[in-house]
Amino acid sequence: MLRLEGVEAGYGDVVAVRSVSLEVRAGEIVALIGSNGAGKTTTLRAIAGLLPLRRGSVELEGRRLNGLGSAAVVRAGVAHVPEGRQLFPTMTVGENLELGARTAEGRAYRPQTLARVFDLFPRLAERRAQLAGTLSGGEQQMVAIGRALMARPRLLMLDEPSLGLAPVVVGSIFANLAAINRDGLTILLVEQNVLRALKCSHRAYVLENGTITLSGASATLLADERIKRAYLGR
Template identity: 60%
Template structure:
């Protein structure tokens, strides 16, 4: 589905990501974990077309994305739930969702898409005429995920979906992520909640200072002493 090869990204002049290679198979859920400032957001934003890579290859279903103008990237089945949600706060909930299905192919399925999103998040149906900026943090995160789902993605990029949410809302959010994954959508999940991320992922990569330092099945990563100390708070 997604192949990233030897990707380097410079952000604001300074190099942020070095020589990163990773894969997400069709229908797979892959987590990227690592400390703040490791370059996780830069990595997913670049895959979504927000930044140009400095070197390397991003390929989705065989199509090279790195050189495309950003508004073309979504045609290849990629949708982004950005860090901090970045909703269009002065537009209504439903208008935010409609921007999600802006690309031609998705626009034809607007009604079905709205039904699907309102099915996942019934509260959004009630709030659909409300300004997105007036919603609670959890509801805004639902709109951000809904907006991305409206694009009919085959690969969903989720950047810190649980950041700043109350624990009960975090549980609900992970249940939704699992439900979307069960529908067959591949997911690349960036998450600071390492325990939850490793619980849900098929595979995971550890990104530190812009480089991938470890990767593999969650169980294998959980057994590595360095990861237990740094991310899971377990003393050896």
Template identity: 55%
Template sequence: MLELKGVNVYYGAIHAVKDISLTVNQGEIVTLIGANGAGKSTTLRTISGLLRPKSGSISFEGKEIAGVKAHEIVRQGISQVPEGRRIFAEMTVMENLDMGAFTRKDKDGIRADLKRVFELFPRLEERKSQVAGTLSGGEQQMLAMGRALMSRPKLLLLDEPSMGLAPLLIREIFHIIEDINRAGTTVLLVEQNANMALSIASRAYVLETGRITLSGDAAKLAASEEVRKAYLGG
């Protein structure tokens, strides 16, 4: 579904992503793990069109998308839940969800997807008239995910969904990610909580200072001594 080949991304003179190549197959949960500053979020932002690679190829369903504008990439079927939620704080929950469907015209489909979002996140339905900035951190994360789902993505990019959340809420969010995946949405997950990420992913890539240093089956990486020492506290 998604393939990156030799992708390089710079912030000015800083070489943030160095010759990255990776694939995501339809129906998978694939995770990128690594320390702060490893290039994980930069990789997602480049896929979603918020950054342009200096070189390399990014193809989605066989079409080149490197350099395509972000809103066009959403139309093609990729939606991102950004790090730090980035909800529209002064708008209501319902207005935020409506914004997620801004590229769509199919009213019946939008209604069906809104119903699905409320099934996944009942608290959002309870608070649909509430100003989004007054929600708890966990509820804001649910809203950011619900907003992304309203574009009906084929591929969902999740950037640090557990950041700042209590352990019980983290488990709830990860169960919901699995539910979203089982319903047919492919997921590329960036996550510092490597234990949780590897527990739900089928495959994983390890990034260090902008380069992929390890990749493979998520369970095997979770069991490897190198990964345990570096990321799992083993």
């Protein structure tokens, strides 16, 4: 479904990501793991069209996405839950969610998708009229995921959904991701929480210093000595 070929991207003089190639197949949850500063966020931003590619290509179902800009990437069916959530703090939860419906399909099915989002995150239904900036971190993460779902994307990308959240909240967010995936949505997940990410994904790529150093089925990686030593502290 999504294919990255030799992607290079960076900021100013800094090359953050060098020749990254990866693939996400329809229906999968693919995790992109690695330590802080490895280039995970940069990779997602490059896919989302928020950062121009220096080299390489990004294709969604055979269609080139790079160089189109973020609005076109969203229209093509890629929704992005960015690091730090990036909600609209002085607007209500309902408004934040509805603003996510920027695609033709999202607009056409707005009430149905909203119902599904409230079904996944009942807390948001209660807080619908509350300003997004006044929510707790976990609730804000729910809004960010819900907002992305409102676009009715074919690929959902999440950047560090567990960052700064209590373990119990992280657990429920990951359970919801699994439920969303069972609905048929393909997910590309960036996580620092390697154990969680490997447990919930089908396959994973390990990013180190801007390049992919290891990839494979998540279950295999979970048992891999190098992963255990570097990321799981065993």
